[in-house]
Amino acid sequence: MPIISYLATPNDGEKARLLSCLQSMDYCEAFGAENKDLIILVTDTPNEPTEKKLQQQLKALPALQNLSMAYGHSEHSNPHNSQEQ
């Protein structure tokens, strides 16, 4: 059940298109920057196969120039540094 956030950079002039694509995809929440050509993408998938499939879909987006991971979480926690929830 991974939760991952990315910085998504669109190709020139394609920010609106990319944002629209990402917002329409399952398991995705996308937020466009107000003053830069940049999008924050947060994905929340139920299992590893879905995650892999989503990543393939993301890589295939024509408006996407670059996707950089900023945060990744899976259910494997560090026994010494886990959080009390």
Added chain:
Amino acid sequence: MELSRRSFIKTAAFNSAMAAAAVLFPGVTFGVWKDNNAGSSSITWKKTPCRFCGTGCGLLVGVSNDRAVAVKGDPNCSVNKGLCCVKGYHSVQALYGKDRLKTAQIRKKGKLVDVPISEALDLIALKMKETIKKHGKDSVSIYGSGQWTIPDGYVASKLFKGCIGTNNVEANARLCMASAVVGFMTTFGLDEPMGCYDDIDHADVFITWGNNMAEMHPVLFSRMVANRKEKKHVKIIDFATRNTRSSLASDKSILFNPQTDLAVANSICYEIIRNNWVNWDFVKKHVSFFKGKTDIGYGTEDHFKFTDKLNPVDIDGYKEFLKDYTPEKVEKISGVSAKDIKYLASIYGDPTKKVTSFWCMGMNQHTRGTWINNLVYNIHLLVGKISSPGNSPFSLTGQPSACGTVREVGTLTHALPKGVVMSAKHREMAAKIWKVPVENIDPKPTYHTVEMFRALDRGDIRFMWIQVTNPMVTMPNLTRYRNGAKKDDRFVVVSDVYPTPTTDIADVILPAAMWIEREGFYGNSERRTQHFEQIVPAQGDAMCDTWQIIEVARRLGYQDKFPWSQENYIEEIWNEYIQFHDTPKHRMAPYSLLKQRSGVQWPFVEGKETKWRFNAKYDPAAKGKDFDFYGKPDHRARILLRPYEPAAEFPDRDYPFWLNTGRVLEHWHTGSMTRRVPILHAAVPEAFVEINAKDAANLGIVNDGKVKISSRRGSVVMKASINGRGNPPMGMVFVPFFDESYLINEVTLDAFCPMSKQPDYKKCAVKIERV
């Protein structure tokens, strides 16, 4: 609506991406975040300064069901204007580590056992009484921190100095900014920067002196980068002993040999005079020249004493002194080319350029820390680039209230909330406000931090109460001080939020309410006082550090000096404390205003904050038409003649490498909080030793290979980092100190600046071996 665990993680994911975006694209904003908030109708947002460094970023903490669940930068805070660093965005997660201390513990038959907190407080008071009776008042001590809130430090000082009558009050800020304090006092007669962060928006050139701001003060560094992006002529020059992220982002990086910043600073002054770039009008009206003692020692022996003696000199005497520092001569010892020294001088000397110098631990943790502070002021004073927008020599701090608490409240052995214990006038003022007999306040300082731990080892001190700090990781030459603290007839109380190597040696542990689990104030690097209310409940039996001290004070019989109720004691303490500073030079904002705003800068006079001190245009305390350095009796700042002198220990045949220690972006100081934040821990899970690739090749060391670092005091084995984030030059290694599994301070040397008593964590000699 209760925020689910996955929503919490998603918020953290979003915040991480925001933090990354802010570093890559300074000034980036995401308006949709507001929409995101709107959906979380049950989240309430409360303002607070960040828990970590001395920048003092304003945060908005989102609270749901009494739990802090989210963080965003406070757009109303002028410090960060809505931006945070990666630690700030994840700061609230530090509240909720699984091993949070929630009950008091007492060591019984060698084992720590849980007890009601009242039992622990009773025992602390009893031990203090017994120790004072048996060994005298100077056998008990308190060691606090630049993370103490202002009320914490204030009641500690009042109890120990005003009531018990001992000056055994110190704080870990001695380890991080004492040289800055003594630098300010010797040059200007008053502590803390004259400028403010607005200087970043006005400067044309930034020169960072041994200061990796990209990692240590990332929000301020982002503001510098944003200024450069907006105004194409703006330059950042990194002047340092190793290559860092700051070097990479700078327009020019100049490396110098450790300790030789003293020589380079003098050489810059030599060049400024030689080229007649001096602002003579400023110098004649506002500057005087003095020469102090030389060959002043390093403090490595117990009971070390030093007092400086200043003699006036004239400009010709200063020119004569500088003849030893021609760029060509200095090139030979510093490794900085004469051309680069001349380049630096030309920047300071160019009357069309506004220059801000930033520094932090590189200059302060230095056996001549006071001197190098003085020398950078000399440069700015010679060219008159000071106390005006963009022209600023600016000493940064590393803790959220090193300025607010340690420097302003005066939680150091020699200090009082205003002035020093040596002054009868200052003792009388303190006695009057504290309502104690003036005879209670001892006119003689006792022990600075290193000497205080030496006194604990020797047995001169038998009782120590440690609050909000982790000295069993941070003390240099650590093995001696840990062994000393563990001796049978020593009694150590530790107030903290997590188990640490310091709680490991405690006889009593008090669980502390952390940050927004209580009300308090911090004071940041730009004279900004920042109030925060209690936003979430304290966990278990955890108690505010201020209230812990009040409880013990009452048990010691000082009820009348600490009469406040739990309902409003922070406000009452604030109102008592600010009586110490009620002059135009340091007046502080009222409680009601601090509650409303994201910080208020002092001096706060007639409803106005003071952005630039010592300049009549901005500072109501300054008299005359332009500058007035009113901290000195003659209203002049001082150019002080300070020579280059070598480090206390330097590489030799047996120990051929310099060891430099410091921090990383993701972890804050000893890591006791940030290592409990999963994403920060995952980013940098353990400490490492940075080594130059050529040195590594010569020694057969590979990346991630095990390396033993040894000095004359101890050794540690850790993984190597080659061509990693930082890259030291040949002959130097760098180790961060955030990881308690690798106690690099067992290797460091407890030499200190004889004037500030601040240890030098940046220079000692080590050998490196492949394991």
